[in-house]
Amino acid sequence: MFGIFIIALIIYAVVQHRKRSRLCWMKRGGGDWSKWNTEWSKFKNTDWSKWTDEAQKTASSAERFANNLHSKIKRDFETRMSRKFEAKSARYDRRMRARFNRQTQKYGGVSLDPENDLPPPPEFKNDAERQAYERARKRAAAEAGFFVHLMWYGIIIGFLFVINLLTGGFGSYPWFIWPALGWGFGIASHFAAVYGWRWVHQRVFIAREVNREVLQEKEQLRTEKQASLDELTATFAHEIRNPIAAAKSLVQQMGEDPTSHENVEYAKVALDELARVERSVSHLLKYAKEEDYKFENVNLAWVLDGALTQMRSKLEANSVAVSRAYLSGPTVRADADKLRQVFSNMIDNAIDAMESRKDERRLEFAIQNNGNGMAAVRIRDNGCGIADDKLGKIFNPFYTSKESGTGLGLGVAKKVIDSHRGTIQVHSTVGVGTEFILEIPLSDAVRDAIDAVAALNGETAESADSSGDARATQNLNGQVDIDAPIVNPAATSSETSRARN
Amino acid sequence: MKGRLLVVDDERGIVIALKGLFTKEGYEVETAESGEEALEKVKAGLFHVIITDLSMKGMSGLELLGHVREIDPACAVKIICPSHSTTTSCA
Numbered sequence: 375m376f377g378i379f380i381i382a383l384i385i386y387a388v389v390q391h392r393k394r395s396r397l398c399w400m401k402r403g404g405g406d407w408s409k410w411n412t413e414w415s416k417f418k419n420t421d422w423s424k425w426t427d428e429a430q431k432t433a434s435s436a437e438r439f440a441n442n443l444h445s446k447i448k449r450d451f452e453t454r455m456s457r458k459f460e461a462k463s464a465r466y467d468r469r470m471r472a473r474f475n476r477q478t479q480k481y482g483g484v485s486l487d488p489e490n491d492l493p494p495p496p497e498f499k500n501d502a503e504r505q506a507y508e509r510a511r512k513r514a515a516a517e518a519g520f521f522v523h524l525m526w527y528g529i530i531i532g533f534l535f536v537i538n539l540l541t542g543g544f545g546s547y548p549w550f551i552w553p554a555l556g557w558g559f560g561i562a563s564h565f566a567a568v569y570g571w572r573w574v575h576q577r578v579f580i581a582r583e584v585n586r587e588v589l590q591e592k593e594q595l596r597t598e599k600q601a602s603l604d605e606l607t608a609t610f611a612h613e614i615r616n617p618i619a620a621a622k623s624l625v626q627q628m629g630e631d632p633t634s635h636e637n638v639e640y641a642k643v644a645l646d647e648l649a650r651v652e653r654s655v656s657h658l659l660k661y662a663k664e665e666d667y668k669f670e671n672v673n674l675a676w677v678l679d680g681a682l683t684q685m686r687s688k689l690e691a692n693s694v695a696v697s698r699a700y701l702s703g704p705t706v707r708a709d710a711d712k713l714r715q716v717f718s719n720m721i722d723n724a725i726d727a728m729e730s731r732k733d734e735r736r737l738e739f740a741i742q743n744n745g746n747g748m749a750a751v752r753i754r755d756n757g758c759g760i761a762d763d764k765l766g767k768i769f770n771p772f773y774t775s776k777e778s779g780t781g782l783g784l785g786v787a788k789k790v791i792d793s794h795r796g797t798i799q800v801h802s803t804v805g806v807g808t809e810f811i812l813e814i815p816l817s818d819a820v821r822d823a824i825d826a827v828a829a830l831n832g833e834t835a836e837s838a839d840s841s842g843d844a845r846a847t848q849n850l851n852g853q854v855d856i857d858a859p860i861v862n863p864a865a866t867s868s869e870t871s872r873a874r875n
Numbered sequence: 876m877k878g879r880l881l882v883v884d885d886e887r888g889i890v891i892a893l894k895g896l897f898t899k900e901g902y903e904v905e906t907a908e909s910g911e912e913a914l915e916k917v918k919a920g921l922f923h924v925i926i927t928d929l930s931m932k933g934m935s936g937l938e939l940l941g942h943v944r945e946i947d948p949a950c951a952v953k954i955i956c957p958s959h960s961t962t963t964s965c966a
Contacts, residue, residue, distance in 0.1 A: 612930075620888030627895045640895065647888040 377521060380528035387535035458587070462580050526563050531556030605770075613654050617647035657782045667709045667793055671817040674741055674749050675703030677710050681717030682739075685725075692725050692735065699740040704749045705817045708794055713814070716787045720753050720810055723783060727757030727808060747821050748796065748813040759804040768800065879920070880904045883913040883927035883939065893926065910934025914942050921947075 498504040534552055621644040628637045628644075682689075682696065689696060721737070728735040738754040760768060767773045769788045774781030791798050794814050802808040816824070880902045882893045887908060894904045905922070907913035910933055913925070925943065929936035 616886055617888055620886065620892045623892035623896060624888065627892070627899070631899075636895065640891065643888050643891050647886075 377525055377528070380525060380532060383532050384528050384535075387532055387539075459580060459584050462583070463576055466575055466580070527556060527560035530559040530563060534559075610654070610658060614651055617650045620644070621647040621651075661782045661786055661789070667712060669707050669709055669794075671705050671819070672708050672710045672713075673703050674706045674708075674751065674814065675700055677708070677713050678703065678717055678739060678741070678751060680710075681714045681721060684714065684718050685721045688722070688725055689737070692728070694725060694728065694735040694737050697736070697738045699738065703741045704743065705820050706749050706814045707817045708814055709790075712790045713794070716790050716812070717751070717753075719783045719787050720812075724753065724755035724757060724808070727759075728755055730758045731756065743816075744813060745824075747816055747824070749816055751812045751814070752809060753812070754807060754809040756807040759806055759808055760800070760802040761804055765800060765802060769798070877901045878903070878923040881907060881913060881916060881922045881925045881927075883907045883910065883925065883931075883936070885909055885928065885931040885933075889928070910936070910939040910942075913939055914946075917943055917946060 498507065531553060534556055538552065624640040624644040624647075628634070628640050631637075678698075678700075682698075724737055728737075734756070736756045738752075740752045740754075742750050742752070744750045764773075769784050770781070773785075788798055791812055791814070796812060796814040799811040799813075800808065801811070815821075877900070880897050882890050882897070882904060883906075884890050884893075885908055890906045890908060894906050897904045905916055905920075907916055910927075910931055913927065914934070916922075917925070925939075927936040927939055934942075
């Protein structure tokens with residue numbers, strides 16, 4: 375009904391326009407085509423390149439803006455947030471598609487998505503009938519699309535004609551500029567109607583929602599950080615005040631009785647205590663320093679091999695047998711130097727843990743893919759193990775079980791891995807051994823390839839945690855997989871520390 | 876001899892400093908660097924005062940207190956805990 379009205383409006387407008395144009399031209403001298411020629415040459419000779427340049431500039435700046443925004447979102451939003459974002463977008467897409475289908479049903483009685491059609495597809499007697507139905511359906515769909523488009527076309531061109539009539543014309547352009555403009559606006563508004571709301575929804579509403587959640591996360595993180603800082607301060611005060619108090623008292627006693635034969639021992643002890651303070655402070659500085667990370671795409675196996683080379687002399691001195699269950703590692707997004715430090719630290723700890731063992735000291739390394747966009751490095755020793763009640767504390771700064779340790783090694787390791795947005799897990803059984811599992815995010819290219827393989831396997835990216843994905847990626851990266859842990863999972867306790875930011 | 880003291884702390888510097896201080900005051904001072912060692916010395920001989928740190932590796936100061944009470948409940952042992960900011964007398 376509305377469409378008919380619009381078409382009538384267009385016809386009326388065209389007739390009126392033609393009449394007025396004729397009258398106008400006739401008044402000026404009856405079919406004087408020289409005016410048409412001058413107008414046409416004016417149109418023809420206009421330098422449109424300025425306009426196209428402008429358009430290109432706008433397009434490229436918009437593209438740059440979009441690229442910047444994209445990279446910013448990629449950088450700032452953590453994986454969990456972007457997953458949430460994607461899920462919401464997907465839900466919105468589904469809703470929009472359903473709406474589109476409902477609308478096309480309203481206009482044409484058909485839908486582009488047969489799954490969402492309200493009436494079930496009819497039963498066909500033979501293929502010919504089915505083909506005929508398909509043809510009819512496609513034609514009906516095309517017609518529906520055409521009429522929807524025609525509606526917009528009619529609205530826009532009608533609007534333009536009305537403006538033209540009311541103002542006495544925008545100028546004296548040739549007659550087809552109006553249908554041309556109308557057609558362009560019609561197409562533009564058609565696409566705007568289909569995609570515009572989706573764009574607004576994604577860029578504004580969802581972005582706002584995600585932003586709010588990010589802020590909440592940050593706030594929570596800040597409180598947690600404050601709590602851990604308080605704890606750290608308390609521990610550190612104890613760590614520093616005690617040796618200083620001892621040294622102070624000793625020096626005081628030396629001053630009170632300068633000739634005492636005990637002064638030599640006092641001086642030695644005081645020096646030891648001061649050295650302890652110095653070491654604590656320097657380690658704390660190392661721990662607290664906000665270092666710049668240079669993230670690159672690095673091969674995980676190379677980094678691990680580098681750490682092994684670095685620790686070779688100590689490994690050989692302690693006669694530790696090293697087995698490497700990987701050929702080549704996947705490419706990860708990491709700071710190679712920092713990661714190597716972490717691995718060296720882990721190896722160092724493992725060697726210390728195996729000190730109590732007289733022979734058959736074994737250190738095993740494996741790299742595998744967990745299928746969640748992370749590469750996992752497993753470092754497994756057969757040392758003394760960690761008791762259950764201590765397992766939760768080993769990543770705390772200043773927690774140590776060694777005589778000469780400052781308790782910051784694993785704290786630094788956790789900090790570095792957190793900065794990589796990875797995780798550290800530890801499984802341990804006293805007397806059997808300890809296994810550290812470090813998860814580090816894969817580089818984007820590898821992750822994309824994994825997604826592609828998952829898509830080929832008929833899985834969506836969201837459900838990629840299943841085993842099929844892991845299978846696919848193992849072949850992709852050519853790595854060796856060791857699934858069975860040497861420590862019995864039922865008899866072990868585990869402590870998982872998840873990266874947050 | 877004014878009295879017998881036992882100084883317990885897992886930090887050697889503190890133990891030695893306290894020992895020096897109390898020896899100068901005229902007390903007889905024994906030292907121990909862990910709760911277990913302290914317990915052996917308590918079993919071996921009587922002390923008037925035990926000065927112990929609360930947080931130590933192995934046996935903590937409070938555990939030590941409990942064990943000392945078990946060994947000789949009648950004995951009036953004073954335990955001073957210097958590990959916190961305000962010195963607490965806990966017995």
